[in-house]
């Protein structure tokens with residue numbers, strides 16, 4: 001059974017927001033947004049060289065079984081990120097080049113697997129971000145237990161991810177952003193990015209070292225604050 005997902009953002013809006021998120025790192029989003037974002041405690045790595053992903057999550061849990069993955073893939077709207085969470089460790093491969101080729105043809109925003117993928121050489125040819133915590137050549141061949149419904153609220157990396165929550169990932173890691181906080185988080189991240197860019201530019205311009213620009217000596221002497229603004 002497929003549960004209808006409410007769309008706060010249509011495909012064009014998702015594409016625009018994805019482009020805007022690509023200008024800001026997950027570290028900056030986390031620094032700028034405090035409690036509005038939650039870091040996923042997962043070693044997710046890009047498996048095809050595409051370094052970033054952002055979009056609403058379409059999550060499903062599985063027990064080393066392809067069937068829930070296929071059900072969720074079939075129902076994931078364009079622009080959304082298919083999020084597969086395997087309960088088994090180590091994981092068998094839940095996705096490879098064939099599932100990913102379909103995700104690309106369906107215009108999904110990406111594939112994120114708390115578990116294993118495979119076919120890395122072929123994934124490198126597919127222009128859709130694929131992240132996973134593991135890699136194995138061993139396929140999750142079984143199609144035994146269907147998901148009672150998709151999408152599902154899942155627990156992964158110590159965090160509850162609901163359908164429509166945004167996943168933003170890069171080389172530093174992943175954050176989860178509640179759907180109604182996406183634009184606020186993005187704005188805060190962009191402001192921080194601009195501040196950090198100004199500080200780096202000042203260092204490059206020779207305006208001072210980091211210690212000088214931040215007032216480190218005064219801070220250590222107890223006569224001033226540490227400053228990260230220039």
Ligand SMILES: O=C([O-])CC(=O)C(=O)O
Pocket residue numbers: 093094095096097098099100118119138139140141
């Ligand atoms: O059987 C699997 O693990 C999935 C697979 O290889 C593919 O999607 O190409």
Ligand SMILES: [Mg+2]
Pocket residue numbers: 096097098119
């Ligand atoms: Mg394959």
